[in-house]
Amino acid sequence: MLGGAVVVSFAMAPRAFAQGQNKAAGSTTPAAAPVGDLKAFPYLDSWLGIDATGRVTVFSGKAELGQGIMTALMQCAAEQLAVEPATITMVMASTARTVNEGYTAGSDSMNASGNAILQAAAQLRAVLVGWAAADLSTDPSRLTVADGVVTAPGGRRRSYGDLVQGRSLHMKADGAADLIPPPQYKIMGRDYPRLDIPPKLTGAPVFVQDMRPEGMVHARVVRPPNYGATLTSLDLSGVAALPGVLKVVHQGDYLAVAAEGEYQAIIAMRALQQAARWQVSKTLPDRTDIYASLKAMPATSQVIAHRGSGGTQPGSRVLQAAYRRPYVMHGAIGPSCAVALFEAGHTTVWTHSQGVYPLRAAIADMLSVPEDAVDCIQVQGSGCYGHNGADDAAADAALIAQSLPGRPVRVQWMREDEHGWEPYGSPMVAEVQASLGRDGMIDGWNYELWSMTFMTRPAKSANNLMPAWYIPARFGPPEGAEIPLPSGGGDRNAVPSYTLANEQVTYHYVKPMPLRVSALRSLGGYFNVFAIESFMDELAKAAHADPVAFRLKHLTDPRAKAVVELAAQKFGWDAAQRLPSGHGRGFAYVRYETIKAYCALAVEVSVDAATGQIRLRRAVAAVDSGNAVNPTGIKTQIQGCIVQAASWTLYESVDYSETEITSRDWSSYPILRFDAVPESVEVHVINRPASPSSAPERRAWGRRPRRSPMRWRMPQGCACATCRSRPQR
Amino acid sequence: MITLHVNGQDHAVEGDPATPLLYVLRNDLRLNGAKFGCGLGQCGACTVVVDDEPIFSCQVPISVLAGRRVTTLEGLGTEKEPGPLQKAFIAAQAAQCGYCIPGMIMRAHALLKRNATPSDDDIRRWMQPNLCRCGTHPRILDAIRTAAGRVS
Numbered sequence: 090m091l092g093g094a095v096v097v098s099f100a101m102a103p104r105a106f107a108q109g110q111n112k113a114a115g116s117t118t119p120a121a122a123p124v125g126d127l128k129a130f131p132y133l134d135s136w137l138g139i140d141a142t143g144r145v146t147v148f149s150g151k152a153e154l155g156q157g158i159m160t161a162l163m164q165c166a167a168e169q170l171a172v173e174p175a176t177i178t179m180v181m182a183s184t185a186r187t188v189n190e191g192y193t194a195g196s197d198s199m200n201a202s203g204n205a206i207l208q209a210a211a212q213l214r215a216v217l218v219g220w221a222a223a224d225l226s227t228d229p230s231r232l233t234v235a236d237g238v239v240t241a242p243g244g245r246r247r248s249y250g251d252l253v254q255g256r257s258l259h260m261k262a263d264g265a266a267d268l269i270p271p272p273q274y275k276i277m278g279r280d281y282p283r284l285d286i287p288p289k290l291t292g293a294p295v296f297v298q299d300m301r302p303e304g305m306v307h308a309r310v311v312r313p314p315n316y317g318a319t320l321t322s323l324d325l326s327g328v329a330a331l332p333g334v335l336k337v338v339h340q341g342d343y344l345a346v347a348a349e350g351e352y353q354a355i356i357a358m359r360a361l362q363q364a365a366r367w368q369v370s371k372t373l374p375d376r377t378d379i380y381a382s383l384k385a386m387p388a389t390s391q392v393i394a395h396r397g398s399g400g401t402q403p404g405s406r407v408l409q410a411a412y413r414r415p416y417v418m419h420g421a422i423g424p425s426c427a428v429a430l431f432e433a434g435h436t437t438v439w440t441h442s443q444g445v446y447p448l449r450a451a452i453a454d455m456l457s458v459p460e461d462a463v464d465c466i467q468v469q470g471s472g473c474y475g476h477n478g479a480d481d482a483a484a485d486a487a488l489i490a491q492s493l494p495g496r497p498v499r500v501q502w503m504r505e506d507e508h509g510w511e512p513y514g515s516p517m518v519a520e521v522q523a524s525l526g527r528d529g530m531i532d533g534w535n536y537e538l539w540s541m542t543f544m545t546r547p548a549k550s551a552n553n554l555m556p557a558w559y560i561p562a563r564f565g566p567p568e569g570a571e572i573p574l575p576s577g578g579g580d581r582n583a584v585p586s587y588t589l590a591n592e593q594v595t596y597h598y599v600k601p602m603p604l605r606v607s608a609l610r611s612l613g614g615y616f617n618v619f620a621i622e623s624f625m626d627e628l629a630k631a632a633h634a635d636p637v638a639f640r641l642k643h644l645t646d647p648r649a650k651a652v653v654e655l656a657a658q659k660f661g662w663d664a665a666q667r668l669p670s671g672h673g674r675g676f677a678y679v680r681y682e683t684i685k686a687y688c689a690l691a692v693e694v695s696v697d698a699a700t701g702q703i704r705l706r707r708a709v710a711a712v713d714s715g716n717a718v719n720p721t722g723i724k725t726q727i728q729g730c731i732v733q734a735a736s737w738t739l740y741e742s743v744d745y746s747e748t749e750i751t752s753r754d755w756s757s758y759p760i761l762r763f764d765a766v767p768e769s770v771e772v773h774v775i776n777r778p779a780s781p782s783s784a785p786e787r788r789a790w791g792r793r794p795r796r797s798p799m800r801w802r803m804p805q806g807c808a809c810a811t812c813r814s815r816p817q818r
Numbered sequence: 819m820i821t822l823h824v825n826g827q828d829h830a831v832e833g834d835p836a837t838p839l840l841y842v843l844r845n846d847l848r849l850n851g852a853k854f855g856c857g858l859g860q861c862g863a864c865t866v867v868v869d870d871e872p873i874f875s876c877q878v879p880i881s882v883l884a885g886r887r888v889t890t891l892e893g894l895g896t897e898k899e900p901g902p903l904q905k906a907f908i909a910a911q912a913a914q915c916g917y918c919i920p921g922m923i924m925r926a927h928a929l930l931k932r933n934a935t936p937s938d939d940d941i942r943r944w945m946q947p948n949l950c951r952c953g954t955h956p957r958i959l960d961a962i963r964t965a966a967g968r969v970s
Contacts, residue, residue, distance in 0.1 A: 156914065290900065291897045721911055729954060732955055
């Protein structure tokens with residue numbers, strides 16, 4: 090099992106850290122160049138500000154999503170600028186205030202934004218020291234810096250607040266600044282507590298759901314019964330007369346209602362649902378054979394990896410298996426929400442989107458206005474794990490706000506909206522054959538993968554905003570986009586993380602999207618690692634080899650071996666051979682996106698003999714994501730990934746009929762609850778402060794069940810959603 | 819008009835007596851702790867404590883709450899002076915997105931009021947109604963264990 094995550098660590102700025110090493114060795118330094126998103130946005134004042142009191146503002150185009158990025162970025166700035174964390178104000182993802190860093194996704198925030206802030210802060214510190222040297226008529230080398238104050242021998246000093254008076258920070262990054270090196274870290278590399286946790290745990294208005302600007306009204310949307318339904322009749326008389334109702338929005342097949350009070354809006358929404366009649370067509374694929382229909386859909390096929398002679402070897406022992414997973418949803422606990430204000434021709438949207446700039450462009454397209462007539466400001470929401478309803482709710486708020494100028498409009502989706510209308514993670518099928526040579530090594534590997542896109546996020550066009558499908562302009566549903574390797578979409582981590590002499594990987598990119606799909610945590614990574622690692626266990630068994638030893642034999646990278654060995658050791662892999670009856674163990678390894686973090690996982694599971702229900706009892710992970718800016722942040726993310734992936738693997742499957750999504754609440758789409766939480770989830774971080782690496786994670790375990798939601802065997806005649814979704818073994 | 823007793827204070831509330839407590843807490847009293855999660859009593863994001871019982875505030879109309887003691891997250895402490903459970907959750911860094919955590923804290927609060935030394939099984943069974951999607955459960959369990967015995 091596995092799930093991707095944004096992890097709080099990043100690739101080192103190669104030049105920056107190499108510089109210290111090279112100086113020590115007395116060699117020449119490589120040419121200086123800005124790193125991360127400092128390349129695209131090279132002015133220091135795009136990232137950092139200092140006011141006359143010495144308060145520092147850090148601007149990042151990445152969004153805090155509960156992954157702790159705000160705290161980790163603060164740590165970078167505080168360390169390199171030599172200021173107290175408490176003097177820093179963080180400004181995140183806003184088209185009005187930060188640069189365009191695209192989506193907060195792909196576990197890339199520390200790489201892109203972290204490296205930029207790191208280098209910008211280091212350069213700014215050098216600039217401030219230079220100014221202090223001028224003011225104090227001394228040489229910069231004689232000055233020391235601490236807590237935002239530059240001090241000369243003898244005690245003469247200038248604070249950052251003094252130094253910025255009458256001076257501009259609008260200067261270009263040169264990439265030449267000396268970074269504070271890891272051995273001298275005071276704030277980075279430490280378990281600095283998350284800045285956003287105390288306010289969230291004491292009731293501060295942290296979430297977009299908590300916004301309550303003066304004059305705000307509450308809105309709810311009435312969706313069609315399915316994607317393709319059309320409105321045939323509508324009687325608005327009753328709805329408009331309900332208490333508190335301010336506006337019924339009816340544009341094409343788009344319906345919404347705004348009221349003074351939130352509960353009034355909900356009552357009116359229910360009435361509006363009753364008042365609308367729809368023509369509903371059968372548009373969803375046959376639920377009974379989702380995998381056969383997936384493989385039968387039009388697809389573009391491409392060999393994405395070929396090594397040696399590819400495929401299985403003649404004369405060797407051949408094994409094969411097929412793995413499957415159904416549609417899986419993001420399932421945010423808080424339904425999507427946004428607040429929008431249309432005033433003086435300008436629309437401002439407060440949103441928990443992962444990409445404020447792409448969203449702005451899409452909303453501007455939907456409203457047929459220039460982009461500068463729209464601003465999108467990210468405010469935290471409930472954890473999203475990819476492209477969920479956030480952007481669509483922002484579009485809803487923007488649309489409804491056009492009818493209520495001057496009044497902030499808050500839209501929150503109902504639970505059935507979130508379950509039924511978010512874009513899901515694609516169903517996937519993998520068929521794999523491998524051959525084992527006489528030496529017990531894999532000598533051939535052939536992997537074929539079927540998946541839809543994982544990328545229908547808003548970019549430029551309103552097509553990617555679901556509400557825009559129903560307004561009179563009728564923006565059509567979007568085309569999916571492919572994401573090139575090594576990052577990949579459905580094919581993320583489809584190429585094994587092992588060193589194999591002969592391998593071939595074929596990706597069948599399935600074009601149709603009968604159910605809405607887009608980015609879900611780790612994209613194809615979860616499933617590909619599930620399939621590959623399950624099959625590695627099957628191969629190890631066939632080779633009469635220990636699964637850990639078998640994996641190590643197929644790894645050459647020392648960092649890969651280190652995480653595998655550490656996870657096995659901390660788990661007590663050898664001792665775990667003697668588990669109680671009904672218990673089993675599993676192991677998995679992956680390097681995320683084949684170039685990012687290394688992760689290995691050992692788990693103990695048990696099977697309930699009566700029900701076939703599998704339970705994850707214990708998990709031990711080892712992760713190496715390079716320079717760990719906040720080790721606890723990494724551990725929390727990996728723990729969360731393990732538990733969420735257990736939920737996907739053991740419980741989850743979107744159910745639907747020929748006409749509609751039927752997984753519309755937590756009873757028809759169950760997820761893991763406390764009774765199934767593992768007794769322990771340990772994460773061991775290998776911190777490599779000077780290693781070029783990077784961010785994210787996901788993990789897998791695998792045993793013989795080859796599809797999710799996974800059970801050892803299905804009870805006979807069971808009619809629950811999980812069992813009905815699995816008509817064949 | 820209904821008088822609600824919330825976090826030790828009386829509040830006169832106008833409006834439809836069928837209104838679920840959640841919307842009155844959030845919009846009339848401007849208390850952010852209780853969150854809308856499902857409106858169905860399936861996820862626990864809206865959990866508050868009435869008298870000593872945890873309830874789904876999305877399900878309970880204000881009409882039945884006159885004269886009863888409602889405790890929300892805000893009644894347990896402040897950012898400057900967090901209560902024992904809030905302190906334990908902060909110390910355990912028991913939040914990722916944090917949306918479900920106020921409901922988790924309130925349900926745990928009701929548990930520790932009646933059983934100051936719950937076993938691990940007691941805690942899991944008691945917390946079963948509340949959902950977390952980020953997978954923060956292990957840290958939530960740690961925080962409750964830590965707080966157990968420290969809450970009077």
